[in-house]
Amino acid sequence: MIQTPVTSRTKLDNVGTTIFSVIGELSRRHDAINLSQGAPNFACDSELIKGVTRAMENNHNQYAVMTGYELLRQRIAEKVQNVYGRCYDVDSEVLVTASASQAIYSTISALVHPGDEVIYFEPSFDSYAPIVRLQGATPIPLKLVAPEFKINWDEVRATISSKTKMIIINTPHNPTGQVLSKQDLDELAAITRNTDIAILSDEVYEHIVFDQQPHCGMASHEELAARSVIISSFGKTFHVTGWRVGYCVAPQGLMDEVVKVYQFLMFAADTPMQYAFAEYMKDPQTYLHLGQFYQHKRDLMIESLADSPFHIIPSSGSFFLLASYGHLSQEKDSDVVTRLIKEQGVATIPLSAFYTDSTDNKMIRLSFAKDDATIKSGAAALCQARFD
Ligand SMILES: Cc1ncc(COP(=O)(O)O)c(C=O)c1O
Incomplete structure (x- = not known):
């Protein structure tokens, strides 16, 4: 008999299938309106598709240069220079990756060693802590306190030890929609000054900031840029x-x-994708209006939820907002989400899924990266939610 090796030790205990897959599956089974996943349900610009097709037809179908197609790296460097005023060398300081997820993995794996500690903030995007653990290092979650979800810099200062190797920042923030201010950046710079701490700055929503606020990314701050790997998608x-x-x-x-x-x-x-992005990004308008585009969707979602039982937590960036029901019920957020899928036909994500200890703030996360009809029908379904 052919034997399969038995894995008696897991590298990632307490890690199951991601909540996004679980909710996605339940949502499909109940044919629910999906406000759960952070992925648009509308089409991209057809110019991009034409660009990919053209690249394929022009035979750009083999391995690209390892660090990325040169013109795309140039466009990225130009963008960062124009938007944040910081110059990165096209050949040695810009890396095109197969997704932001992979840049996150590469960065943590490259810079974090066994025994190191990495500070990050919860609620959090789900990949940081497991990747830190895979390096034999310890993730140290600090809680952002509801409902403002601001970083407590005194707590960060008190948590830093000789083992701290990295701090992971995510702004605009998934899942809370909060953004860091210039003052936050100054606090972070002061805390890390004269240390060897690297910053992984996950800025995948860098162009989705609302209400005429600037995006305060690490590239906009000289001292922080010097110790940061800045990631986008x-x-x-x-x-x-x-x-x-x-x-x-x-x-x-x-x-x-x-x-x-x-x-x-x-x-x-x-x-082919790299060729298409390089061509497309020639015009900065392709990304500079993203904030306005999503602000309309955020506002439509909030307006459409006006008659719902939920309290909405203001969102300043990303394409998420949190809705709270703690004033009405103490029901577990994961039970509420399951009930909303089955009873109201609308899928969301329980905020507890973004904590390693499943902290339950009685809040759910809604994605407004959806066409307007989906936002309206999803919100209408949420308006029917009942709490006894
Ligand atoms: C905060 C954050 N970082 C990283 C990612 C992953 O981006 P990508 O799809 O480019 O891997 C996501 C996706 O949801 C995210 O929300």
Whole structure:
């Protein structure tokens, strides 16, 4: 008999299938309106599709240069320079990756060693802590306190030890929709000054900031830029999450290490997509209006929920907002989400899924990366929610 090796030890205990797959499956079974996933349900610009098709027809179908198609790296560097005023060297400080997820993995894997500690903030995007654990390091979650979900910098200061190797920042923030201010950046700079702490700054929603606020990313801050790997996602910016292309920028000393890992993880991102993005990004208007585009959707969602039983937590960026029901019921958020799918036919995500200890703030996360009809019908279904 052929024997399959038995894995008696897991590297990731307490990790199951992601909540997004679980809710997605339940949502499909009940044919629910899906406000759960952070992926648009509308089409991308057809110019992008034409660009990919053209690249394929022009025979750009083999491995790209490992760090990314040169023109795309140039466009990224131009964008960062124009938007944040920071200059990154096209050859040694810009890396195109196969998704932001992969840039996150490469960065943590390259910079974090066994025994190190990595501070991050919960609620949190789900990949950070498991990737830190896979390095034999310890993730240290600090809680953002509801309903403002601001970082308590005194707590960060008190948590830093000689083992702290990295702080993970995510602004605009998934799932809360909060953004860091210039003052936050100054606090972070002061806390990390004269240390060896690297910053992984997950800025995949960098162009989705509302109410005329600037995006306070690490590239806008000289001192922080010097210790940061800044990560973004073409999937989020151009409504093509399935294409799996992202990038990171970092000073050469950090980038050299990230590239060492990336070359063995992926070698190079998809070639035709890189050609299409390079062509498309020639016009900065393709990404500069994204904030306005999603602000309309945020406002439509809030307006359409006016008669719902939920309290809405203001969202300043990303394409998420939180809705709270704690004033009405103490029901578990995961039970509420399941009930909403089955009873009202609308899928959302329980906020507790973004905590390692399943903290239950009695809140659900809604995605407004949806066409207007879906936003209206999803919100209408949420208006029918009942709490006894
Ligand atoms: C905060 C955050 N970081 C990273 C990602 C992953 O981006 P990508 O699809 O480019 O891997 C997501 C996707 O939902 C996200 O919300």
